[in-house]
Amino acid sequence: MARKKSEAPNKASVVKPTPAQSEIQWPAISVKEGLECRELIPDQIYIIDDFLSREESALFSKFITGLPLVATPPPKKGEATRVNHRISFHSKDFAAIIYNAISPHLPPLPCSETRVADAAPAGCNANIRLYKYGPGEYFGPHYDESVRDKDTGWWSEWTVLIYVTGQEDGVDGGQTVFYKPVPGSRNSTEEIVPPLTRGSVLIHRHGRACMLHEGREVKAGTKLVLRSDIMFTQSS
Numbered sequence: 342m343a344r345k346k347s348e349a350p351n352k353a354s355v356v357k358p359t360p361a362q363s364e365i366q367w368p369a370i371s372v373k374e375g376l377e378c379r380e381l382i383p384d385q386i387y388i389i390d391d392f393l394s395r396e397e398s399a400l401f402s403k404f405i406t407g408l409p410l411v412a413t414p415p416p417k418k419g420e421a422t423r424v425n426h427r428i429s430f431h432s433k434d435f436a437a438i439i440y441n442a443i444s445p446h447l448p449p450l451p452c453s454e455t456r457v458a459d460a461a462p463a464g465c466n467a468n469i470r471l472y473k474y475g476p477g478e479y480f481g482p483h484y485d486e487s488v489r490d491k492d493t494g495w496w497s498e499w500t501v502l503i504y505v506t507g508q509e510d511g512v513d514g515g516q517t518v519f520y521k522p523v524p525g526s527r528n529s530t531e532e533i534v535p536p537l538t539r540g541s542v543l544i545h546r547h548g549r550a551c552m553l554h555e556g557r558e559v560k561a562g563t564k565l566v567l568r569s570d571i572m573f574t575q576s577s
Contacts, residue, residue: 367435368400376446381533384451385552386519386545392443392503393540401505405471405565421483421555429470436465439569443501443542452498452573453487453549459576463495466570474515474564480556482520487548490572497570500547505565507539512562517543519554537564544571 370393379388393401410426444462452460467490474480489496506512516537520530530553535543545552547570 365430365432367432367438368397368404370397370438370442372442372445374445378446378448380448381535382519382521382552384546385550386533386535386543387448388535388538388541388543389443389446390538390541392446392542393505395540398505398540401567402510402565405473405505405567406563408471410471410473422479422481423556424474424478425480426473426475426478427470429468431467432469433467435469436467436569439501439503440465440571443544447544447571450499450571451546451550453546454496454498454573457573457575460573461576462498463493463572463574465501466490466497466572468569470568472564472566472568474556474559474566476559476561478564479515479558482553482555484551484553485545485547486551488570493572493574495572495574498546498548498550498573499571500543500545501569501571502543502545503567503569504537504539504541504543505567506563507537507541509539510562512537512559512564514557514560515562515564516557517545517554518557519545519552521552 373391376389376391381388408428410428413423413425413427416422450462454460466488485500487497502517516534519533521533523529523531545554
């Protein structure tokens with residue numbers, strides 16, 4: 342299947358926030374022990390349940406809904422249709438908090454950057470995106486593109502989606518659906534549908550190795566998501 346739709350890179354996803362970024366007080370994410378990283382597709386899709394506790398999810402839910410979210414603008418040519426509300430902040434400190442909480446539970450992650458032989462995970466993307474999907478809102482089929490941090494030289498390889506709300510909160514629909522090509526068929530795909538579980542984190546490859554995927558329409562409830570990426574660097 343030809344790659345036609347992509348998620349807009351950083352330039353389109355950065356929205357001027359209010360209040361000032363320096364005034365943002367992020368809710369805490371504690372480092373947890375013994376979390377299981379479930380493999381849905383080897384080297385492609387993983388889920389970690391209970392990444393956020395119930396109390397942490399409640400705090401993030403209140404935090405996100407209290408921000409001045411704005412409607413995503415209509416897609417430009419070549420971009421997927423996204424109907425939701427969002428805001429983004431640049432925070433190296435909060436990106437480090439996410440990475441410190443998630444990294445102990447991750448398996449060895451492959452890298453698509455063939456020009457770098459000794460690439461290794463370095464941290465999370467400081468571009469923190471917060472999404473809100475209400476009834477009737479969705480994100481059409483697309484591929485997540487890799488981005489590069491101009492300050493550090495790090496590049497992204499994996500998408501990190503932290504589900505602040507889920508089916509436990511009355512969210513109907515809204516799952517992220519991946520379309521896995523069926524071997525031997527040019528057009529057939531198998532749907533891989535990870536559950537939309539409150540407090541879980543979905544990690545999937547992006548860039549050249551990204552699978553076509555979409556965010557299904559929310560039928561009821563409010564889907565809240567915290568988004569970052571796992572960044573790589575040359576280890577030597």
